[in-house]
Amino acid sequence: MAEQVPFGALSFAENPEPRCPCVLLLDTSGSMNGRPIEALNAGLLQYRDELAADSLASKRVEVAVVTFGGQVQTLHDFSTAEAFFPTALTAEGNTPMGEAIVRATDLLSARKSLYRQNGILFYRPWIFLITDGGPTDAWQAAAERVRQGEASKAFSFFSVGVEGANLDVLKQISVREPLKLDGLRFRDLFQWLSNSQKAVSRSQTTDEVRLVNPAAPGGWASV
Amino acid sequence: MSQPVLFNSRGERVALGPEVGRGGEGVVYVLPKDASRVAKVYLTAPPAEQGQKLTWMAAHAPPGVEKLAAWPQEVLHEGRAGGPVRGFTMPRVSGLKPIHLLYSTASRRKEFPTADWSFLVQTALNCASVFEELHAVGHLVGDVNESNLLVSPRDATVRLIDCDSFQIRADKRVFRCEVGVPLFTPPELQGQAFGGLERTPSHEGFSLGVLLFHLLFLGRHPFTGVFTGQGEMTPERAIREFRFAYGRNARALQMTPPAIHLPLGTLTPELGRLFEDAFAPDAPRVGRPGATEWYRALQALARSLRSCAQEPTHKYPQHLQTCPWCQMMATRGVAFFGAPRNTAPGPQGFTCTFQELEPLWTESQRLLAPNLISPVAPPPMPALPDRLPAELQAEVERVRQASVAMLVGGVLATVGWWLVMLVSARVGGLLLVPGGTLLGSAAVVWWLSRKHQRLPVEVAEQQGLLRQAEAGMAAAQAESERFKDELQRMADRARQLLHGLRAEYGKLQPEFEAEQRRQLQHREAMQREQFLRGALIEDHEIDGIKQVLKANLVRWGIESAYDVLKEDVRQVPGFGEVRTTKLLAWAKEVEKGFRFDPGLAVSEAERRALVSHFLQRKASLRSRLEAEVAPLRAWSREMTKRSGELAAKLEEAWQGVMRANLGMPATRPAVEAALKPPVWEDRRVLLAMVLAVMLGGVVGLVNRATTGTVEQVKVAPPPVARDSEEPAEAEVLPTDCLAREEATTGAPVVERLTAGSLLEVVAKEGGWRKVVLAGGREGWTGPGCWSPP
Structure with a gap:
């Protein structure tokens, strides 16, 4: 009997480890042009290498990249570090952050149902937003989704503002306190992200992992 | 964090080397003085009970434990000998890898490339063995999880680590295991705190069953399948509700195994039964299979294995x-x-050249320069005659002559009339009305003839047409310019976009190659390390390094060529300049023998992932290019069409201009010359002259009317001799003359009069005329005064 095999079943069979999905929501609007986008690109590459170097995180952490600069684009669908090839980002256009957040939550829902179909456990997903501006579209619906997602523990939403970010709006979108990146320390930010995810991937799917506070002295952020 | 000062149980200070590992509760350090051991130091001092547990464990190591687990060897006291327990030493386990790297296929291909299913069965067997040995002395692992067991890639032997969390049965008491992970925790303990809990072999039987399941079923968890019911089925809930996804009751429990899975029936019936028993709802009551049962069943499975033909x-x-x-x-x-790598389906490599893009690119470039239709060049304007047609010319001449006649006639008539008036006002008066009427009629005739002249009308009409045609032409030209600008702008924008995409496309191949190099470099380093680690000092004859020295090296943790190159050999007793150099030379010689095998280096999955990622990017770029080019096709056609329309419009406008020009009776200079008469014929000049003359007349008439004589002249009866008292008439004195008191030449002179004075004659007597002088006086003028000179 030729049974149906759901999409992705093969890769899930070869790697049935529990997954820790993470959507990177990256602002690639025009204002990021120049040094910020370069630093972000370098940070992404380093992030990939950090994840790939960790035996458990490389099997468990799955990254997707959604960019918003002019338009919302799913640059990279979920994959483990092994198949995560960050392409160099370029910055242009406005900041449709609201749409991007909605897209990220949609991506997560789809991914989660794929996990369920394939008998794959998963940790609470992360959405990690990095921006240097404020939304240029309607963001209220997105904020509502974030609120519901956090309340139902469907995902954790982190937001990081680069110099020039509208932290007031971020505060209204994010349930967690938005963090302010110190200068262009994207490398430190991604180091922290990969460390946190390594810790999460070592924990149990039901645990609340206590993360290192990035806003502590010497950290890459301030609140 | 500064390292605490540590002492062993004999009161000796224990120095710590570099960190080799770090966990949630402690850090593992190398011991510089004893390379075969490591020390685990807790981040914070553990409770006293943990100290007692470790002390007991160190003192009561089960026989042969070195083959089972990294058992605590010596307790480390903080601050002083006999101080609070802060850590312990244990044997160093090297060369073994976490068990999760073996059981999931993707990582197994990388980390255990030669391991087949019999290797997994063997590992499961060894796990059961280790558990059995531990259980035999009354201890339990407690916190079974994917990272607490290490496997040797060489022979599938396993070692338990993190022994400090074991549940230890001491002589009189039990030291509990206070941690655990839900995925390996039996249903009856789900959600309970582990702190005050004494675990039973049955509990451990569940955890062992889950672990063995992972090994035999390639990383799958027995309780995670696809839940066909409503709501979220977390693994914890599935465990609590005994929903074993592979069991005989799975369907009734609304669970099915994942699409790709090994059925439970693959195992021997005995093993299948053990799994069913371990995960059954009545297991908490009746107890679960122990390690010994697992061991026997796995042994039977291992023996029954055969190779596929x-x-x-x-x-x-x-x-x-x-x-x-x-x-x-x-x-x-x-x-x-x-x-x-030989059988894997899917793309084998990635190439990306512009050649594949060429037809599309050429087409796009062609489309960006649409075929524009230009208007047909207008024929040269046919020459107009230099002269007006004869009849028009005759008419012009006629009107011109009439004008001259009118002018001259008018001036002459006026001047003549004035002369008549001078001679005789009466005759002038008589001539005024008929003359004026005549002159007026002539003027009307002249004016009408001018008005009805055909040439100016015709010219004005054609000029109107021409202006209209020229405006149309200008509009068409402007529209054409706008069109060209717009086309240029759109083409430039599309060109820029296409070039951007093409540039991105061009970057794919180098990027792919760079990424491949990176992968290889990483693997190369790993292979090199493995190769060097395989070259054991023990197995080699090294010039000048005797057996004793080799033992020294091993004690310092220097076992292979890799360690020689990485560690500082000089710290080992007996190694000075010479021996160190020799040892290094040996290691370098070994390294020369390293041959990188790129085929083995990168796993097929990795390679495939990279290739398919780039193929995807290539396809997406191509489809983006196609998406850009497709609308260009219609655009290009549209541009051609519009250029045709514009060309037609331009041609039409040009023809209009031509028609309007051809409607002129003669060349522009000829027409202008005909229409614009010489200055003297100019209507304004003419008018001014007539006006001047008329004005003169009017001034004269008015002057006369005010003196009151004109009317008298007109109405006065013919002059007769009158009484001197009677007022006579005013007359102009023709010559200079003297006025006297009496009408005789002898009378005294009253006043000297000049010729041209208008004098009122009040009386006449014998040729003498009595005139009124200035101041009202009267005087007589002689007859000589009144005869014209």
């Missing part, structure tokens, strides 16, 4: 008719074992 790396139990791995390949397309 098609693919020798496929191992399966004898009781099966067909090879389950081959079947899985056939029905599911997944090759869990075997040489995947």
